[in-house]
Amino acid sequence: MQIARVIGDVVVTRKDEQLTGLKLLVVQPLTPDRQPSGRPLVAVDAVGAGVGEEVFFVRGKEASFPFFPAEPPVDAGIVGIVDRWDVEKR
Amino acid sequence: MILAKVAGTVVATRKDERLVSSKLLVVRPVDPSGKAEGNYLVAVDTVDAGVGETVLVVSGSSARMASGMKDTPVDAAIVGIIDAVEVNE
Numbered sequence A: 001m002q003i004a005r006v007i008g009d010v011v012v013t014r015k016d017e018q019l020t021g022l023k024l025l026v027v028q029p030l031t032p033d034r035q036p037s038g039r040p041l042v043a044v045d046a047v048g049a050g051v052g053e054e055v056f057f058v059r060g061k062e063a064s065f066p067f068f069p070a071e072p073p074v075d076a077g078i079v080g081i082v083d084r085w086d087v088e089k090r
Numbered sequence B: 001m002i003l004a005k006v007a008g009t010v011v012a013t014r015k016d017e018r019l020v021s022s023k024l025l026v027v028r029p030v031d032p033s034g035k036a037e038g039n040y041l042v043a044v045d046t047v048d049a050g051v052g053e054t055v056l057v058v059s060g061s062s063a064r065m066a067s068g069m070k071d072t073p074v075d076a077a078i079v080g081i082i083d084a085v086e087v088n089e
Helices: A061-067 B060-065
Strands: A002-015 A023-029 A041-045 A054-059 A076-081 B002-010 B023-029 B041-045 B054-059 B076-087
Touching (some): A023 A076, A023 B076, A041 B002, A054 A061, A061 A076, A061 B060, B002 B076, B023 B054, B023 B076, B041 B054, B054 B060, B060 B076
Parallel strands (some): A041 A076, B041 B076
Antiparallel strands (some): A002 A023, A002 B076, A054 A076, B002 B023, B002 B054, B023 B041, B054 B076
């Protein structure tokens, strides 16, 4: 799993039927000092996250597991909202 | 998933029989502002996308969960046509 900040949302009208009702958010992965790390991507939201929040997300087919037994075609999914996050400085 | 812009089409006559009648498109990843970045890739289209449209591309084994793609040898599928991306950063 990776930590990221939700930076936006995506509106998609024409889509795979199994994506209907799912919320798609743009997330920007973060480094431990909260700087952007790599490209932003689109993740499906399983926990009610919103723009501006720090979250952790899972990549791969596992992103569809929160919606079991449905199997939406998603490869990134937000599975937690971070309340607090500390990294020891080295 | 990634955002990508459809750049072209692919015609392949000789291919895995499970890909027969699948539509293949060449897409290029874009950032949320629409700027192209990175390498082109081939994705199977499940939503009738066309050249020039911005689409949602799912990669890896999840691509097989797209409509009609069960047990097919694909690792990238177009599963949505983007209407709008709103980014506050």
